[in-house]
Each structure stands twice: as C-alpha cells, then as structure tokens.
Amino acid sequence: MLAPKPSSKAFVPFVSVGNMMRLVHRIGIETMLVELTDSIEADFRRWELFDKTARVASHSTDGVIELMPTSDGQTYGFKYVNGHPKNMGQGLQTVTAFGLLADVATGYPILLTEMTMLTALRTAATSAMAARYLAPAGATTMAMIGNGAQAEFQALAMKAVVGITTVRLYDIDPVATEKTRVNLADTDLNVIVCSTAQSAIEGADIITTCTADKQYATILTDNMIGAGVHINAIGGDCPGKTELHPDILLRSDTFVEYPPQTWIEGEIQQMPKDYPVTELWTVITGQAEGRRSQDQITLFDSVGFAVEDFSALRYVHEKLAGTGLYEDLDIIADPDEPRDLFGMLQRAK
Amino acid sequence: MLAPKPSSKAFVPFVSVGNMMRLVHRIGIETMLVELTDSIEADFRRWELFDKTARVASHSTDGVIELMPTSDGQTYGFKYVNGHPKNMGQGLQTVTAFGLLADVATGYPILLTEMTMLTALRTAATSAMAARYLAPAGATTMAMIGNGAQAEFQALAMKAVVGITTVRLYDIDPVATEKTRVNLADTDLNVIVCSTAQSAIEGADIITTCTADKQYATILTDNMIGAGVHINAIGGDCPGKTELHPDILLRSDTFVEYPPQTWIEGEIQQMPKDYPVTELWTVITGQAEGRRSQDQITLFDSVGFAVEDFSALRYVHEKLAGTGLYEDLDIIADPDEPRDLFGMLQRAK
Numbered sequence: 001m002l003a004p005k006p007s008s009k010a011f012v013p014f015v016s017v018g019n020m021m022r023l024v025h026r027i028g029i030e031t032m033l034v035e036l037t038d039s040i041e042a043d044f045r046r047w048e049l050f051d052k053t054a055r056v057a058s059h060s061t062d063g064v065i066e067l068m069p070t071s072d073g074q075t076y077g078f079k080y081v082n083g084h085p086k087n088m089g090q091g092l093q094t095v096t097a098f099g100l101l102a103d104v105a106t107g108y109p110i111l112l113t114e115m116t117m118l119t120a121l122r123t124a125a126t127s128a129m130a131a132r133y134l135a136p137a138g139a140t141t142m143a144m145i146g147n148g149a150q151a152e153f154q155a156l157a158m159k160a161v162v163g164i165t166t167v168r169l170y171d172i173d174p175v176a177t178e179k180t181r182v183n184l185a186d187t188d189l190n191v192i193v194c195s196t197a198q199s200a201i202e203g204a205d206i207i208t209t210c211t212a213d214k215q216y217a218t219i220l221t222d223n224m225i226g227a228g229v230h231i232n233a234i235g236g237d238c239p240g241k242t243e244l245h246p247d248i249l250l251r252s253d254t255f256v257e258y259p260p261q262t263w264i265e266g267e268i269q270q271m272p273k274d275y276p277v278t279e280l281w282t283v284i285t286g287q288a289e290g291r292r293s294q295d296q297i298t299l300f301d302s303v304g305f306a307v308e309d310f311s312a313l314r315y316v317h318e319k320l321a322g323t324g325l326y327e328d329l330d331i332i333a334d335p336d337e338p339r340d341l342f343g344m345l346q347r348a349k
Numbered sequence: 350m351l352a353p354k355p356s357s358k359a360f361v362p363f364v365s366v367g368n369m370m371r372l373v374h375r376i377g378i379e380t381m382l383v384e385l386t387d388s389i390e391a392d393f394r395r396w397e398l399f400d401k402t403a404r405v406a407s408h409s410t411d412g413v414i415e416l417m418p419t420s421d422g423q424t425y426g427f428k429y430v431n432g433h434p435k436n437m438g439q440g441l442q443t444v445t446a447f448g449l450l451a452d453v454a455t456g457y458p459i460l461l462t463e464m465t466m467l468t469a470l471r472t473a474a475t476s477a478m479a480a481r482y483l484a485p486a487g488a489t490t491m492a493m494i495g496n497g498a499q500a501e502f503q504a505l506a507m508k509a510v511v512g513i514t515t516v517r518l519y520d521i522d523p524v525a526t527e528k529t530r531v532n533l534a535d536t537d538l539n540v541i542v543c544s545t546a547q548s549a550i551e552g553a554d555i556i557t558t559c560t561a562d563k564q565y566a567t568i569l570t571d572n573m574i575g576a577g578v579h580i581n582a583i584g585g586d587c588p589g590k591t592e593l594h595p596d597i598l599l600r601s602d603t604f605v606e607y608p609p610q611t612w613i614e615g616e617i618q619q620m621p622k623d624y625p626v627t628e629l630w631t632v633i634t635g636q637a638e639g640r641r642s643q644d645q646i647t648l649f650d651s652v653g654f655a656v657e658d659f660s661a662l663r664y665v666h667e668k669l670a671g672t673g674l675y676e677d678l679d680i681i682a683d684p685d686e687p688r689d690l691f692g693m694l695q696r697a698k
Binding site (some may be wrong): 036116147 | 416422427431441443451453454469496527646676682685
C-alpha cells in the first residue's frame with residue numbers, strides 16, 4: 001500500500017525531548033535562561049492583552065492533569081501538564097508536559113513540543129524574573145529547599161539573571177541534595193550542602209522552596225524567616241499543597257501571577273480572602289511597587305501560569321528556524337479540496 | 350553529536366493522518382462506524398462516571414479554538430479542535446483536530462493521534478447513535494443539507510447503523526453536492542441530488558443539517574418540517590451559530606448531549622431557559638423516553654461532547670495493537686533518576 005503524500009499544510013514541526021536538549025546546548029543553558037526571562041517579562045508587560053483563564057484541572061487520588069491555554073489574539077498556546085508526586089517511587093517524573101502553538105486566524109497548529117524540559121526552564125526563568133523586582137539589592141546567596149528536578153534550573157537562573165554566587169542546598173533526602181551538588185559542581189556557583197532547612201537559610205537573601213508533596217506541609221515556619229529576605233515559593237501549586245506557615249504570609253508582601261488561580265492553588269489558599277496580594281505584572285509595568293525597603297519580606301507565591309508557557313513556546317518557535325532540530329508531524333488532515341475529507345480517505349485506500 | 354537514547358517510558362504512540370486512514374481501511378469504514386457507535390453508546394451508558402466540563406473555548410473574529418477534556422477516572426482524554434469557517438476560502442479545513450489519551454494514575458500520555466479524520470467518524474457515529482433511539486421506525490431516507498466534509502460520513506453511518514437506503518443531497522454550492530454524489534457513488538446508497546432544501550427533505554425520515562457559517566442562519570423553517578421526522582442538527586455548534594428557525598424547536602422534542610454546553614452552543618441558545626430538553630444518555634439508559642409516536646418531531650441538537658472523543662480515542666487505542674500503524678514519539682522527558690532532569694540534560698551535551 002503506497003503512503004498517500006500529505007500536503008505541506010498537514011505538517012506541524014515537532015520538537016522531541018532529544019531535540020529540545022540539543023537546542024538548549026546550542027543556545028547555552030544560561031543564555032537561554034536569560035532570554036526566556038526576558039521573553040516572559042515582555043509578555044508580562046502586555047499582560048492585559050492575553051485571554052486568561054484558570055487552568056482546567058482534572059484531579060484524581062494520585063495527582064492532577066491540567067490544560068493551560070492562553071492567547072494574545074495572534075497566537076494561541078496551551079500546555080498539557082501532570083503533577084503526580086507518587087510517580088517518583090515508580091521511577092517516573094512527577095511533572096511531564098508538552099505544548100502547542102497555533103495560528104489564531106486559521107486554528108492550524110504551528111508547533112508541537114515536549115515541555116517537561118521547557119517547563120523546568122520557564123519555571124526557573126519566571127522565578128528569576130520575579131527576583132529581579134523583589135529580591136534585595138545585591139543578593140548573593142540563595143537557599144534551595146527541595147532538591148528535586150527544579151533545583152539546578154532555579155540555581156542557574158538566579159545566577160544568570162540575578163547574579164547570585166552561592167546556593168545552599170537542603171532536602172529531606174540527602175541523595176537529592178548530593179545529586180544537585182554534583183550537577184552544579186561544573187558551574188561557578190559556590191554550592192553548600194546543609195543538613196537542615198534552618199541551616200540552609202542562614203545568610204540567604206533568597207529562599208526558594210520547591211517540594212512536591214500533595215499535602216499541607218510546613219517547610220518554613222515563621223521563626224526561621226528574618227527581615228529583608230525574598231521567598232520564592234514554587235512547590236505549593238495545587239489545592240491542599242502548601243509549603244509555608246501562614247504566619248510567614250502575615251509578615252510578607254505577597255506577589256502572584258493570576259489571582260483567580262493562585263487563590264485556588266498557591267500559598268494564599270490558607271489565608272482569608274481579604275489578604276492583600278499584588279499582581280506581578282503590575283510591578284513590571286510600574287503600576288505597583290515591588291521591593292520598598294531592605295527590611296521588607298517579599299513572597300512570590302508562584303503556581304505557574306499559561307502566559308509563561310506561551311512565552312516559552314514562542315521563544316522555542318523563533319529559535320528553531322534554521323536549526324533542523326524538529327521533525328515534521330503529519331497530524332493535520334488537509335485534503336486538496338477542504339470539503340473533500342472523505343475523498344482524501346477513499347484515495348488513500 | 351550523538352543522540353541520547355530516550356527511555357521506553359519517553360515514547361508515546363502517535364497516529365498520523367496517513368496511519369489513521371490505513372486503520373480505517375483495514376477495519377472497513379462501515380464496520381468502524383458501527384463499532385464507534387457502539388463504543389460511544391457504551392460510554393453514554395456510564396455517563397455519570399465521567400468528569401464533565403464545558404469545553405474551554407478561545408473565540409476570535411474568524412473562529413474558535415477549543416480544548417475538550419474528560420476522564421472516566423482510569424483514563425483521561427482531551428481533544429484540540431478548531432472551527433474556522435473562512436478557512437475553506439484559503440484551501441484549509443474548517444475543522445482540524447488532534448487528541449490525546451493519558452493514564453490517570455501517572456499522568457503519562459498513552460496515545461497521541463490526528464483527530465480531523467477521527468472527529469468526522471465520531472460525529473457521524475454520534476448522530477447514528479441518536480438516530481437509533483429517535484428516528485422513526487423503518488427510516489429509509491435521509492436528507493443531507495450541507496454537503497461539506499461531514500456529509501459522506503453522516504450518510505454512511507446512517508446506512509450502516511440505522512439502515513437508510515436513500516440520501517437526498519442539498520447544498521447552496523452545487524460543487525459540494527457533486528463532490529458528495531461522486532464520493533457516494535460506489536456505495537449501495539441511492540443518492541439523489543436536489544436543487545433546494547425544500548425538495549431535499551421531501552419524503553425524508555431523517556433530516557441532517559450540517560452547514561458551517563458562523564452566524565445565525567435559518568437553513569430550515571417551520572413550514573418545511575412535517576410530522577414524524579427526526580432532525581439531526583449538527584452544524585449549529587458555537588455561540589451565534591444556529592441552523593433552525595425557533596418555531597421548529599417549539600414543535601419538537603429536543604435531545605442534547607451535555608446541557609451546560611448545548612445552551613451556549615446549540616440550537617437551543619435561541620430558546621428561553623425554560624425550554625425543555627432531554628439528555629440523550631438518559632434515553633439510552635432507559636430513564637427517559639426517546640421517540641414516543643410516529644407523529645412526534647424529534648430533534649438531536651448536537652454540538653459534540655468530550656465523551657464522544659474519549660470513546661473514539663479509546664477505540665483507536667484498542668484497535669492499534671499489533672497493527673504497527675503508529676510511530677513512537679519522544680515527547681516525555683524521562684531520566685533514569687526522576688529527580689535528575691538536569692543531569693539528563695547535561696549528559697546530552
């Protein structure tokens with residue numbers, strides 16, 4: 001049986017995991033983290049243009065599967081992402097993802113890509129973007145509580161974008177910390193392994209929490225947090241999953257991505273509904289203040305938002321040109337005469 | 350640069366348009382339409398199990414892009430689908446689609462497939478399923494108003510599932526009608542070309558409307574509709590897009606898929622909110638009556654629902670085994686040690 005030859009419109013460029021890794025190395029990981037940070041920041045500046053919706057989540061006993069769509073009117077993007085904390089015990093990723101860009105005018109997809117790797121990069125870039133506006137001036141040291149799949153990406157983004165020179169690692173599992181230490185050994189970062197969360201945050205200007213339990217967990221308590229730090233809380237990102245004691249939030253100025261989603265998924269789900277939050281995009285556009293003083297505790301209550309994925313997808317789409325780092329996927333049925341779908345099927349017989 | 354070898358868990362079977370067409374011919378199109386009808390009916394019987402949500406639509410001037418997720422607790426599925434009536438003028442499909450199945454327990458995708466072809470098949474199968482319960486006994490003749498990409502699929506499904514022997518074609522564009530006539534010439538169907546909608550519905554037991562304008566259009570008026578017919582209205586499927594004069598609905602018993610979605614997208618968007626509708630699944634389970642008499646006018650106000658795509662995706666997933674009609678897609682980053690995503694990236698250098 002001869003394969004029918006699909007039309008060129010039938011093809012969608014697909015970036016596999018292998019090709020995404022090649023793209024990262026071709027660009028250079030730190031360069032890519034800086035460029036992704038700039039891309040996300042540019043989209044946060046035009047935040048009001050985006051068609052925004054809280055992600056569509058399908059919760060189950062063991063985890064969640066989410067679809068995160070958005071559009072700027074020209075381009076539409078969405079990400080499929082799961083979060084299954086128990087996966088790790090079976091040798092699987094807690095978070096896997098893929099994403100798609102489409103042309104709003106025709107609805108035709110223009111890019112399909114792995115996003116497990118890309119989500120790790122965009123999450124770190126988003127944290128770095130927030131820290132640009134919220135971390136204390138001259139921050140040099142980050143505590144990294146939770147040394148899972150995000151840890152190295154966070155450390156490198158804070159190095160490349162904010163200029164930190166030291167990262168202090170802690171995880172309840174020393175194996176995770178050792179993995180992170182080894183992976184960061186080739187970088188210029190000064191890496192310090194700590195045996196408690198308390199010791200990890202000593203002298204830290206930025207405290208990043210990224211743990212994965214789907215339950216209310218208190219990774220940081222109020223007495224641990226000194227004046228002037230910036231807390232980058234990225235592990236609490238679904239209903240019932242938080243990392244900070246509510247007393248910390250009472251002392252902090254809290255910044256969020258998209259309030260309707262953060263109230264459901266973020267640290268602020270523990271707080272009364274009149275707890276004040278500032279939308280990060282308003283800080284970036286200058287409509288709201290970010291850090292006001294060296295004593296202020298700032299908290300970025302990050303849950304991840306569709307606009308960040310959109311920025312990352314568009315960045316990859318732009319960078320792909322001329323690299324050959326994609327395959328053409330025959331995913332769109334495109335008969336010569338659009339109404340003749342059946343004829344196309346019959347001719348393939 | 351050597352390609353890093355992805356783990357077997359990284360692979361997701363992908364069914365291209367070419368392979369979907371091969372699968373259809375291997376099974377036989379009429380057999381597949383009957384089997385799809387049975388699969389959808391089996392899922393409508395367990396309707397209450399499904400996690401249901403109105404689709405997430407992103408509307409623009411020229412069309413809509415939608416995500417349609419659902420889950421039965423074991424398996425999760427979603428479809429990406431666009432609807433762009435103006436595409437045809439550019440030689441593009443009005444509707445293109447792809448879909449995905451995932452394992453709820455791990456969140457890992459288990460199937461990615463084209464769904465432009467599959468949506469045409471499942472839409473026809475859903476119409477045939479409704480007609481099983483709503484068309485007059487011994488129906489032999491269907492009028493097909495709108496001879497676009499759906500037309501032949503509708504005709505063959507009504508033949509294979511309901512037993513019609515004659516199809517009467519009408520479209521405002523005679524080229525579309527001629528295309529449909531030629532495509533159906535090899536089947537056992539008696540195909541009659543009509544020059545008006547009025548003449549097409551003469552003697553018809555089933556009237557199927559499937560036109561694509563994104564505007565309120567009146568394809569059928571009240572005086573055209575005689576007692577006892579079953580109307581299968583599938584073209585009115587988004588806000589502002591309807592095909593029937595509201596007076597027809599006043600004389601009909603109307604059956605719908607998922608009321609919260611149909612009130613937004615279906616023919617009933619023209620009606621007051623107390624207009625009675627019956628959920629099709631309750632007819633299939635015997636909780637509600639379908640057709641009660643030979644004089645009754647029944648209307649299936651179909652907009653397409655995620656459960657139908659779920660059934661179609663599961664059907665394809667089952668039928669794929671042993672066929673080789675798929676490619677393995679390296680779309681899931683799956684490091685040996687799940688927390689070592691960064692190490693996987695570094696080793697690919």
